Amino acid sequence: MSRVVHILRAGKLSYQKSLNLQKTISSLVFNGEKPNVLILTEHDPVYTVGIRTKSYGPEEEQRLKALGADFFRTNRGGLITFHGPGQLVVYPVLNLKNFQPSVRWYVCHIEKTVIELCRRYGLQAGATEDTGVWIGDNKICAIGIHASRYVTTHGLALNCNNDLSWFKHIVPCGIEGKGVTSLSVELSREMKVRAVMEKFLESFRDVLECDLVELDSDRQREIMEQIE
Numbered sequence: 001m002s003r004v005v006h007i008l009r010a011g012k013l014s015y016q017k018s019l020n021l022q023k024t025i026s027s028l029v030f031n032g033e034k035p036n037v038l039i040l041t042e043h044d045p046v047y048t049v050g051i052r053t054k055s056y057g058p059e060e061e062q063r064l065k066a067l068g069a070d071f072f073r074t075n076r077g078g079l080i081t082f083h084g085p086g087q088l089v090v091y092p093v094l095n096l097k098n099f100q101p102s103v104r105w106y107v108c109h110i111e112k113t114v115i116e117l118c119r120r121y122g123l124q125a126g127a128t129e130d131t132g133v134w135i136g137d138n139k140i141c142a143i144g145i146h147a148s149r150y151v152t153t154h155g156l157a158l159n160c161n162n163d164l165s166w167f168k169h170i171v172p173c174g175i176e177g178k179g180v181t182s183l184s185v186e187l188s189r190e191m192k193v194r195a196v197m198e199k200f201l202e203s204f205r206d207v208l209e210c211d212l213v214e215l216d217s218d219r220q221r222e223i224m225e226q227i228e
Contacts, residue, residue: 003098003210006034007201008220010041015072015083018043018091020227022153025093029151035098037215038204039091039155040197043083045069045166050078050144056170067169076154078131078144080170086162086182088193088200089155096150099208103147107131109207110156114141116203117158117196123186130178138181158200160184160191 010021018041028034047064049056049072056064061071069082083089096106114133118125118140125135133141141158159182167180183191205212215223 003036003208004213005036005038005092005094005204005208005210006213006215008037008039008215008223009197010039010224012042012044012085015043015046015048015070017227018089019072019074021223022091022093024223024226026148026151026153029093029095030149036092036094036210038201038212039093040200041089041091042085042087042193043089045082045084046072047080047082047170048072048074048076048144049080050074050076056080064169067166069166074144074146074154076144076146078142081142081144081157082166082170083157084162084166086160086193088158088160088196090158090200091155092152092204094152096147096152099210101150103145106147106152107143107145110143110145113200113203113207114156114158116207117199118183120199120203121183121187123183134178135181135186138179140181140183140186158183158196160193160196 021039025037045068047069065071111127111133115125123135125133125140128134132139132143141156143156144154146153161184162182164180164182201212
């Protein structure tokens with residue numbers, strides 16, 4: 001059983017390129033060429049909706065695009081959310097047979113990873129019946145995943161120092177009466193993605209009990225060229 005996870009630091013990507021990258025990586029995982037890969041990225045402004053979202057039709061799509069953001073309909077779980085600069089977006093492409101062949105187990109451990117990260121910053125975060133990680137009534141991390149034959153795609157978006165005003169144009173994750181927050185807001189200081197990324201990796205390693213290995217630079221370059 002392999003609990004080695006390869007880290008792919010993708011830098012800032014358009015959402016479309018992130019979908020292409022996940023497709024490429026998941027094919028490698030399915031074929032056994034790479035057991036597990038953790039994609040770390042940021043996105044340009046984009047609203048994405050999951051398979052359960054029915055309310056954001058063509059008119060709503062155009063309204064959101066007029067704000068200057070892209071808009072994508074996806075096959076992940078969850079409802080509508082926003083991604084943008086200053087937000088750490090993580091796409092774990094894992095073969096759950098190397099961990100626990102349970103989607104519920106996986107989502108729970110992704111939540112635990114973010115809760116542990118917040119704890120390391122002195123913040124008390126938690127999970128509720130609504131997927132994601134919360135500080136009080138404010139969501140700090142959205143989670144929406146897809147799994148096919150126990151290989152995962154999509155993932156999580158952790159608010160670091162992103163502009164939260166983008167969320168005012170939607171009902172985040174379809175939950176009325178709740179807000180959003182970020183590490184910068186909660187800690188009253190600038191929390192950049194690059195610094196938070198390292199804390200995330202430590203928490204991910206400890207919670208999922210795995211070994212993290214940087215993806216070989218030549219192999220990463222080869223993979224990234226495929227999505228251009």
